[in-house]
Amino acid sequence: MNTQTPKNPIYVNEPFVCKYCKEANPKAEIGCRNHCRNCLYSMHVDDQVPGDRSSKCLGLMQPIDIEISQKKGFKILHRCKLCGKMMYNKMADDDDLYLITQLIKTHNERTQKMERKNKEKEQDKLYGKKPTNYNRKRPQKKHKK
Numbered sequence: 001m002n003t004q005t006p007k008n009p010i011y012v013n014e015p016f017v018c019k020y021c022k023e024a025n026p027k028a029e030i031g032c033r034n035h036c037r038n039c040l041y042s043m044h045v046d047d048q049v050p051g052d053r054s055s056k057c058l059g060l061m062q063p064i065d066i067e068i069s070q071k072k073g074f075k076i077l078h079r080c081k082l083c084g085k086m087m088y089n090k091m092a093d094d095d096d097l098y099l100i101t102q103l104i105k106t107h108n109e110r111t112q113k114m115e116r117k118n119k120e121k122e123q124d125k126l127y128g129k130k131p132t133n134y135n136r137k138r139p140q141k142k143h144k145k
């Protein structure tokens, strides 16, 4: 590990043109503009911390999930299409609301699926599963003639 790596996010709020949908994004009114307000795509420009701009990857980062925090609001999870790096970015006030709701929908469906699976596991514990040696072959007896 490089000890000189900065740990705190660097405040960068710049206008940019989206590489994915060509939307011209102005500076954010509040906070940082780090993804496109029109398609929610981001770019892999940061390496260790948000705003360091030291990544050599420059891949497009696809919005794949959203986390809802009661204190901080919505955080969009981006995954780089080139290298797979994942990063959370705070939702901006003028982000496309339809896409945000779509992300929330898929997020909720995923959590519901997980909960259902966990419930099934618990029920297995309560009511007992088939014994694990159920399918084990019994030693074959040799028949003497």
Ligand SMILES: [Zn+2]
Pocket (backbone or CB within 6 Å): 018, 019, 020, 021, 022, 023, 036, 037, 038, 039, 040, 041
């Ligand atoms: Zn865009």
Ligand SMILES: [Zn+2]
Pocket (backbone or CB within 6 Å): 044, 057, 058, 059, 080, 081, 082, 083, 084, 085
């Ligand atoms: Zn990348």
